[in-house]
Amino acid sequence: MRVLHVITGLEAGGAERQLRDLVAHHRVTAEVAALTKPGLISQAIQSLGVPVHHLGMTGNRDLRVLMPLWRLIRAGGYDVVHTHLFRAGLYGRLLARLAGVPAIVASEHSIGEHQLEGRPITGPVRSLARAGERLGHMTIAVSTATARRLERWGVPPSRIEVIANGIDPSAFRFDPEVRRATRARLTIPPHLTVVGGVGRLEPGKRFDVLIDAVAAVQDTVLLLVGDGPERANLVAHARRLGVAQRMILTGQSSQVPALLSAMDVFAAPSQEETFGLAVVEALACGLPVLYSACPALAELPPGAAPGARWVPSAAGAYGQAVRELAGTGHERLAPPHAVTHYGIDQHVNRIEALYLRLHEQRSRSQGITPAWGEQR
Known part of the structure; x- marks a missing residue:
């Protein structure tokens, strides 16, 4: 065929x-x-x-x-x-x-x-x-x-x-050596909590919510993987809040699994998604996930993704959730049933x-x- x-x-x-x-x-x-x-x-x-x-x-x-x-x-x-x-x-x-x-x-x-x-x-x-x-x-x-x-x-x-x-779960498996190498390449100190997001930089993804959240939590860095028309606005917003030095924009990248390994918390504040592929990939990497819309998880039975937590798409809610996760020791989770299901x-x-x-x-x-x- x-x-x-x-x-x-x-x-x-x-x-x-x-x-x-x-x-x-x-x-x-x-x-x-x-x-x-x-x-x-x-x-x-x-x-x-x-x-x-x-x-x-x-x-x-x-x-x-x-x-x-x-x-x-x-x-x-x-x-x-x-x-x-x-x-x-x-x-x-x-x-x-x-x-x-x-x-x-x-x-x-x-x-x-x-x-x-x-x-x-x-x-x-x-x-x-x-x-x-x-x-x-x-x-x-x-x-x-x-x-x-x-x-x-x-x-x-x-x-x-x-x-x-x-997704191919093996492609997103957490690798501690890759984590160390990627954070070193991005000059992220080991003690900082990395809050990450993956997606096109456009208004609907609401990555501005994550800038606000990181600004409210000490010892955190925001790592955004992707590019798009909202990039300049996000940079300007980070500068207004005085956290531009705590935000890393990788642009388009073929190294998404490595960048996920470098993160400690994955966050997806978009209020509208058709599936939520990046959320499932983050779960495959063992990350705790905060999300506001993810049909992929909403259509599974409760308990299919215990490491994922719904959060309203608002700066205060994400700031509080990041603050709670920042003190957990950054331990990796076992990939949940949702990963094998997809x-x-x-x-x-x-x-x-x-x-x-x-x-x-x-x-x-x-x-x-x-x-x-x-x-x-």
């Missing part, structure tokens, strides 16, 4: 990292097309031996990307086109449908109640997203909460399949079973005998 993944970009976001892990464990022949500029995840995917096609899109209205994407889909002989993120979902599904691709799938990674990929959901955005959905055969919701949002948008339940994100193998198995089912359905309806091609 030949699969083309189409994604808006390959910078180090949650959807991009999820795609990297998916293709790393695929049992099908996979290629990736990125509409916009390459990034760290592009390099990681290519290092796996998976071809990545960079199409050079420069903005939302740069329709020049359509022709090279059309040529790629037409020439590739793909059994499945699988899109990720808004623009890729819109253009990729349209061109795959025009090219007669047997199975067209889209993963919905970033739809919130009020925002889509960090931007407000307007009427035109909702209309475009709904029109794009009709061009595919199935939409994967990464959580039940995401599926409910899609249904409220008018997507029939029969066109939605809930397949939770997956193992990458189950994720890949369900994705590939969906490909096969859709392809067989389309082939039968068209009187075609499936030909799967080589596996990678």
Whole structure:
């Protein structure tokens, strides 16, 4: 089976990292097309031996990307086109449908109640997203909460399949030597408590709450992994509070597991998430976790993640929680059931079973005998 993944970009976001892990464990022949500029995840995917096609899109209205994407889909002989993120979902599904691709799938990674990929959901955005959905055969919701949002948008339940994100727990296993080396590289003294966050630096992630929390607690450092449009505002806010010297911004990084090992407390103050991948990764590293929204945990039985604690997204609440954890001796926790529940193998198995089912359905309806091609 030949699969083309189409994604808006390959910078180090949650959807991009999820795609990297998916293709790393695929049992099908996979290629990736990125509409916009390459990034760290592009390099990681290519290092796996998976071809990545960079199409050079420069903005939302740069329709020049359509022709090279059309040529790629037409020439590739793909059994499945699988899109990720808004623009890729819109253009990729349209061109795959025009090219007669047997199975067209889209993963919905970033739809919130009020925002889509960090931007407000307007009427035109909702209309475009709904029109794009009709061009595919199935939409994967990464959580039940995401599926409910899609249904409220008018997507029939029969066109939605809930397949939770997956992680490779071994990739995030805590390593004390890596911790020491990473903290030394970042010049963090051993006695300081490191409060960490991972994600795109955008207003919806509410990383300003963590700056306020660290400002209120002595002997703490804030370590933020990621980049985005809110970076300058976060730096300015830290300077106003006099804690800029206690904040480290790594930018995009391919070393997320090492940076998690360097942390003592993981904090996710975002009030709106579609899954909460970074929270599960932090739990895999044995970190105590503070979070304000995480469908991945909300949809599991109580006790599935004893090291995780819900905290309202407010500076005072996070400051108090950090203060309580700062005196615990920074002991690592055993990865909880939530981590094994979201193992990458189950994720890949369900994705590939969906490909096969859709392809067989389309082939039968068209009187075609499936030909799967080589596996990678």
